[in-house]
Amino acid sequence: MNKAPIEMMKEVNTKQEQARYTRAFSGFWLNLWKGNPPGTFLLLVSLLTGLAMLVPLSYVFIRGIQGGVDRWLNLLDTRIPILLYNTLSLTIVVTFFAIVIGLSLAWLVIRTDLPGRKTWQWLLALPLLIPPYVGAITYIIIFGPRGWVRDWLGAPLFNIYDFWGVVFVLTMFTYPYVYLITSAALKRYNLNYEEAARAAGLSYRHVFIKAVFPLLRPAIGAGAILVALYVLSDFGLVAMMRYTTFTAAIYYQMGNYDQVAAAILSVVLILITLLFIWAEAKTREKQRFYQSKGTPRQAPLIELGWWKGPLLAYASIIFGLAVFVPLSVLAYWASVGLTEGVIDQRFWGFAWNSFYMAGMASLICMFLALPVVYMKSRNPSIVSTVVDKLAYAGYALPGVIVALGIIFLFNQYIPFLYGTAALVITAYVIRFLPQNMQAADAALSQVSPRLDEAARISGFRPWQVIVKVILPLVTPGLLAGGALVFVSAMKELPATLLLRPPGMDTLAVRIWVDASEGFYQTAAPAALLLILLSIIPLRWMLSKY
Amino acid sequence: MKKSLGKVLATAFLGTALLVSGCSSSQPATTTGSDALEETKELVIYSARNERFVQPLLDSFAEETGIEVKLLSAGESSVNRIMEEKNNVQADVFFSNDTGAMEYLRLEGLLQGNTSQALNIIDPMYRAEDGSWVGLSARTRVLMYNKDLISEEEIPKTLWELTDPKWAGEFMITRGGNSSMVAHIAALRAEWGDEKTKEWIEKVRGNAGAVVNGHGDVRRSVGAGEFKFGLVNNYYFHQQLSEDKDNNVGAIYPDQGADGMGAFVNAAGVALIKGAPNEANARKFIDWILEAEQQKFFAYESMEVPLNPAVEANPIAMRIDEYKVMDMPLQELGPVWVDVKKLIEEAGLDLDL
C-alpha cells in the first residue's frame, strides 16, 4: 500500500530524468549542427547516400585486412613489389609528361600569339572525348605487332606494348586535365606580378620561372592529381596494352574469383591513392598564394616571332596524335564495319543496355546529389562534412574496387538483386556521383542562403523550400551533372565487365571484347558513338574550368 | 519554363522508381525445385568459349524455341563465378573448353545429373558418369610454328625438349591459369609425377620468350613472326592458317615417337548446373545441341574436331585417330584441377599476368 507514493515518485523521477536526457540530447544535437539541424528527410537521404558510398569500400578494406597474414606475406613477397614498381613508375612518369604537355600548351594558347589560338583552345581539350582504352586500341591498330606500320614497312618500328608505349598513349589522353585547369588559371592570372617582375629587369624566361610558374602551381597540382588518380584507376588502357598495374591485377584476381587476393591488392591501392591525394594537399598547403583581386586585364600576347612555326607544329603534332589519328583510325574501321553491316539489331541492343544502365545511374545521381550538397552548404556540421567526403570517395577509387565491394555486398546480403543490372547501376552511382555533386555544388553556390530564408519566412517548411526554390534554380546544374554522369557511365569499362548480368553487354564492353579479338570493324562504330555522346557535356566541362 | 523543368525532373524520378521495380521483378525467380520444372521464358548461359562460336548457336536456339537466351561470356572466370554463386544460382548451362573444369564442378556438387537419351550419342569416355556434363569437340595441344623462321625438322618433337636452353626466348606460352594450360599440366603431372612436372614448368617458364594471356595472342604473334613457335590448341593453328595474312604457319603433334606419351586431347562441352533457375530450358538446350547439325556447327566454326564420329569435321583439321593421344581418361582431370594450379604457381608460372 505504501508502495504507491514511492513508485509515483520514481515515476516522476524517471520522467524528469527522461526530460533531462531529452534536453541534453537536443542540446548536443543542436551543438552538433551549430544550432541549425537539417530536416529529417534531408538528413535521411544524405546519410543513406553516405552509407551507400561507405559500405562497399569499407567492406573491401575489411576483407583485405582480414585476408590473413599468410596471404599478405605471400603477396608482399611475390606480386606487390612488382605491381608497386609498375604502378608508381607509370603514374609518376605519365603525370610528369602530362604536366609538361598540358602546361606548355596552355601557355601557348592563352599567352602567346600562336596563330588560331582561340580555335586551338578547344581543339586541344578534345582528347577528353576519347576513352583512353579506345585510344589504346587505335594505337595498337597502327603500331601494334600486327599493325598498319608493320604491314607497310614489314616490321613494327617499336614495341608499343613496352613501358614507354603505355606512357605515350596514357599521356596523350590525360594531358587535357592539366591543360584545362592551368589554362583557366592563366586566364585569371593577374598580370601585375608578371609586369612587376619584368619591370625588375628579368628576362621572360626568368619571369616565367620566378613569377608565373610558382603562381600556377596550385592549378598544376590540381591537374596533376587528376592525372595521377586516373592512371591509378585505369583498367582498360593498361590491360589493352598488356601492362599490369594494381588495378589490372585486381581485375585479373577477380576474374579468377580470388576475392581475398583482390581485396588485399585493393587495400594497397587505396593506400597509394590516399598517399597521392595527401601529397598533393600537402604541397598545396605549403604553396598558399592569394592572387590579389581585381578585374584581370586583357593580357598582352607574347610574340613568338621566329618560334611561331616550330611551336605551331608542336601543337599540331599533339592534336594529331591525341585526336586526329585516333579518330581517323576509328572512322576507317567504322566505315569497314558499316559496309559489313555490323550496325544491326544486336548493336542497338548493346546501345540500349548502355543507355538504360547509364541513364538510371544518372537519374539516381541527380536525385542523390542535391541533398548531400544542400546539407553541406546549408547545415554545416561534422556530419554533413563526413557525408560529403564519403560521397566524393568514389572519385578517387578505381572501378574494380567499387565492383569488388558491390559483389561482396550483393552476393551476401542482397542476393535477390544479384545478377541484375542493379549491381552495375550501383557501381556507376558510386563512381560518378561526385561528378554530379560538383555540378550541383556549383549551381547551389549561385543560390544565396537568403533565398532559403526568404522562403522559410514566407511560410514554407525546409523540404518545401527545396522543392519550391532550390530545385528550380539548380535544375540546370543538376541536369548538366547528370549528363556528365551519363556519359562517364556509358564509357565505364572495368566495373561493367565484372558486374554485368548475362545478356547485358554494353557498348563499352563490346568495344573491349571485340577489340581484344581484333574485330575492329564492330568495335569502331561503338567507340565513335560513345565519343559523339561525350560531346554533350563537353561544353559544360569546358566552362567549368 | 523553369517551373516545368522541375516537373519533368519529378516525373523522371517517379519513372526511375517504377523502372527499377519493374526491372527487379522481371528477374528470374531463384527456385530450385527440380521435380516440377517451372516453365520459364529464358535461359542463362555462362560461357568460357569464344563468343563467336557460341552466339550463332544460341541465336538459332532462341529462334526455334522462342526462349530468350542470355549469354555471359565470362571466360575462365565462369568456373569461379559458378562456385561463388552456389547459394544464389544464376546460370543454367555452362559452356566449357575444359573437361577438367566441368568434372571439378561436378565433384564440388555444383552440377545436376542428366539421364537424357540424347547423351548416348557421345562416347562415355567424353562425358560425366552422371551425365551432368558432356563433351562435344576435341582440342589437342600442338606446337605451332612460323615457317619463315623455323623448319619442321628443327622444331622440338617432344614437350620435354622445351626445357632445352637453346630455345630460350624463342617460343610463347600462355599464363598458368589458362584453362587449357591447367588441364595440359594436370595431364603431364599424371604422366610424370609432381617433381618432373615442376621442373618442366620452371624451365619452360624460364625459356619462354613471352607469357601471354591467351592462345589468340600466341597464334597471332607466332603468325606475325614475333616468336618462332608457341604452345597452343590445334584449332588455333587451323584458325591462323585461315587468316588472310601471317598464315605461313605449321604445327606438329608432340611426343608421337614409338615410346612417346602422345599429344594431350581435351574436350569442350556443356554442363547442366544444379539449381538452375530455368532447368527445363537447360535440359531442352542440351538435348538440342547434341543434334548432329548443332554438333557440327559447334566444332566446325572453331575448327575443332567433333567427338561424335558421325559428325562431319572441318577438312583442314586433323582427325583424332590420325595421331597418337595420351591415354588418360578426361574425368581424371577433375580431382587435380585446383591442386594443379597450386603446383603451377609454386613452380613459378603466374596464373595471371
Place this chain on the structure above:
Amino acid sequence: MFDIELLSVTKKYAGTEKAAVQGLCLSVEKGQILTLLGPSGCGKTTTLRLIAGFERPDQGKITLRDRVVSHRDSWIPPEKRDIGMVFQDYALFPHLNVIDNVGFGYRGTDKKGRVQEVLQVVNLQGFEKRFPHELSGGQQQRVALARALARKPVVILLDEPFSNLDAELRVQMRVEVKEIIKDAGATAVFVTHDQKDALAISDRIVVMKDGVIQQSGTPREIYQYPETPFVATFVGQSNLLPGQIGDDGQSVITEIGQVPCNHTHNLARGEKCYISIRPDSLEVDPEGSIVGKVKQWTYTGESIDAVVDTVTQKGTNQELLVHIHPEKIVQQGEILRFKVLPNFVAVLRSDREFS
C-alpha cells in the same frame, strides 16, 4: 502593447569566445519602427535573425504578439512565426516574376487581389510580369517590401535594406519605405550600420555594441543626448571632452572653458563627466569664448569641415572638429572664435567606458 519582446536573450555561436548577443532585453510597440544600429559585429543582425527564427538563442525568451516563439523547450520555426522580412540583397526568387514573388507563400483565396493591393502600396503596378533581373535596384527593393507585407505579418524585419542602393535612391527609399510601413500599420525592426538611415526611418533607435545595448531612444534623443561616448561618436561626429558639472547645473567646466548645456542627466554639481559637442554646435562668433587656429579644412559643399587647434587652460593643445557655414572663406592658420550652441551638447556619464 508590445508586438515584439526579447527577454534576457543570449546567443553565442559555436566556436566563438564572446556571445554575439548578451542578455538582450528589447520591446517594440505595435506600429512602431525600431532600428538596431551599430557597427558590424555588434549583434544587431544576430538579434534580427533570432527574432526571425534563423538562429536559436541559448537563453532567454522571445515573444511575438503574445505568442512565445522561443523559450527553453518551446520553439516555433521561422515559417510559423508570421513574419515578413526584407533582406539586404532582397533575396527575390530569380525564377519567379513579380507577381509570384510577392504572392510567394500567400495562402489566402484572395491571392490575386492581395498581390495587386501591395503592389499598389509599393507603387509597382505594371511590373507584374517582370523578373527580378529586369528590375532596377529600387524596384527590387519595393518588390521585396511588397513580399514582406503581402501576408500581413505581425512584424516586418528589414536587414540593411538600403545598403545596395546608390546615395540618391537611398534618400528617396528611406522616405518611401517609412511611409509604406506606416501606411500598412506594421511593426518593424530595421537593422543598419548607417546612422542617417536610422535617424530618418525610426521611431526608436537601439544602439548596440559588442552584443549589448548602449542606448535606446528616439532619433532625437540619440543624436542630441547620447549617453555614452560610443553613441556620441558612432551616431554623428562629436568632440568629446572631460570635465565636471558647473555650479549653475546648466554647464560643464572643461579645459577649453565653461560650456553651456541644457541636458545634464541630472548629474550633481561638480560631478565628473564627459561632454559631447557636435561639430555643428560650434558656431563662428567674433564674441565667442573659444579661440582656435584652423589646422586643416575640407570644403564638402554642405559645410566646411575644419579641424581647429585650441589651447587649453593648462596650455596643452586640444583639437576640435567644427562645421563652418560654407559661405565663409577660411584659410589655414586663420584664428577664429567660436561659441557653443547648447542644444547639441550632451553630458555623458564618466563611469561609462570610453571607446
